Amino acid sequence: MMSISPFQPRRTLAIAPAVLLLATQASAQSVSVDVVAPSSVAPGETFVAAIRAAVSPSSSIHAVAGIALDFEVQSGQDKVDSLSSPSFLFMTDGTRVSSVGIDAITGIVAGQWANIAGSNPDLSTANPITLCTIEVTVSPTATVGETIQLIAANPHPAGGVFLYDDANPLQIVAAPNDAGTSITFNASTTMIANPCLADVNGDGVVSPADFSAWVGAFNTNAPGCDQNGDGACTPADFSAWVSNYNMGC
Ligand SMILES: [Ca+2]
Ligand SMILES: [Ca+2]
Numbered sequence: 236m237m238s239i240s241p242f243q244p245r246r247t248l249a250i251a252p253a254v255l256l257l258a259t260q261a262s263a264q265s266v267s268v269d270v271v272a273p274s275s276v277a278p279g280e281t282f283v284a285a286i287r288a289a290v291s292p293s294s295s296i297h298a299v300a301g302i303a304l305d306f307e308v309q310s311g312q313d314k315v316d317s318l319s320s321p322s323f324l325f326m327t328d329g330t331r332v333s334s335v336g337i338d339a340i341t342g343i344v345a346g347q348w349a350n351i352a353g354s355n356p357d358l359s360t361a362n363p364i365t366l367c368t369i370e371v372t373v374s375p376t377a378t379v380g381e382t383i384q385l386i387a388a389n390p391h392p393a394g395g396v397f398l399y400d401d402a403n404p405l406q407i408v409a410a411p412n413d414a415g416t417s418i419t420f421n422a423s424t425t426m427i428a429n430p431c432l433a434d435v436n437g438d439g440v441v442s443p444a445d446f447s448a449w450v451g452a453f454n455t456n457a458p459g460c461d462q463n464g465d466g467a468c469t470p471a472d473f474s475a476w477v478s479n480y481n482m483g484c
Contacts, residue, residue, distance in 0.1 A: 265290070265291045265417045265418075265419070266288060266289070266290055266417070266418040266419070267288065267289045267290075267291065267360060267363075267418075267419050267421065268286065268287070268288050268366075268387045268418060268419070268420050268421070269286070269287050269288075269289070269363065269387075269420075269421040269423075270284055270285070270286055270287075270306075270385045270386055270387055270421070270422060270423040271284065271285045271286075271287055271423060272284040272285075272371070272385055272423040272424075272425045273425055274424075274425065274426065275425065275426045275427070275428035275464075276373055276383075276425050276426075276427065276428065277373070277427075277428060277429070277430035278373055278374065278375050278376065278377045278379070278427060278430075279373060279374070279375035279377075280372075280373050280430075281370050281371065281372040281373070282370070282371055282373070282425065283368050283369070283370055283371075284306075284368065284369050284370075284371050284385050284423065285365050285367075285368045286306065286365070286366045286367050286368070286369075286387050287363040287364065287365050287366065288363055288364055288366055289360040289361075289363035289364075291360055306318070306369055306385070306386075306387055307385070307386055307387070307388055308383065308384070308385060309384040309385060309386045309422050310382070310383070310384040311381060311382055311383035311384060313374070314373060314374050314377040314378075314381060314383050314427060315371060315372065315373060315374065315383060316372045316373065316374045316375075317371075317372045318369055318370070318371055318372075319369055319370035319371075319372075320369075371383070371385070373427065377427045378427060379427050379428060379429045379437065379458055379459070380426070380427065380457070380458030380459075381426070381427050382424050382425065382426050382427070383424075383425045383427070384422045384423065384424050384425075385422060385423045385425070386420055386421070386422035386423070387420050388420055426458075428458075429458075429459065430484075431484035432462050432464075432476075432479045433445055433462075433476060433479035433480045433482070433483070433484060434484060435448035435449045435452055435459040435476070436448035436459075437459075441480060441483055441484055445476075445480065446476075446480075449462070449472075449473070449476045452468070453468060453470075453472065453473070456468045460472055462475035462476040462478075462479055463475035
């Protein structure tokens with residue numbers, strides 16, 4: 236796992252309530268921790284990345300606790316200017332039982348327990364819970380066509396996401412350190428996109444010169460070719476460029 240770039244210490248969110256010591260393990264579960272972010276962003280923009288957790292097979296979860304995760308810029312560190320402190324959204328109704336704060340020196344969050352009793356979410360992969368959100372500010376000089384990959388990671392043996400059964404609050408449903416429980420971290424990929432698609436040559440204005448720039452992008456399969464945003468460079472992008480040109484920027 237690559238570490239985050241020097242501009243920002245890794246965000247480590249560590250919670251270790253004493254109640255963890257009393258908990259016992261239930262049947263094995265698979266936990267998926269995903270970072271969800273926009274597919275594209277313009278240079279200089281700030282976007283929100285969410286860290287979500289889901290359980291398979293699905294369970295009725297009483298509480299989420301023991302979150303100890305790194306939030307990392309896996310690649311594209313030089314395209315990120317800053318990361319905000321994480322905002323925690325443990326509960327599905329948007330409230331949180333326990334307080335969480337970040338130690339400015341270590342980056343470790345000394346937190347407690349987030350009780351989601353009453354909401355009883357089914358944390359299936361179709362209904363994940365948002366653990367926290369972080370704002371990511373893209374460098375104004377980021378190059379169109381390049382990407383930023385974000386991922387949560389398990390920083391140490393005590394890390395992960397601990398989930399508790401609804402019927403028995405002291406029963407661990409899923410914890411990464413328990414035998415038979417697996418945890419998977421999935422990255423997001425955000426592409427740096429031109430905020431003005433028709434301005435293919437990137438000179439800040441839409442002009443006939445962008446037509447030859449589009450032809451050049453088409454011939455070289457460059458990112459500026461994709462004018463209809465379908466992720467592919469095809470002849471259909473020519474009429475899309477004409478449409479974008481007529482709309483202006
Ligand atoms: Ca132009
Ligand atoms: Ca296209």
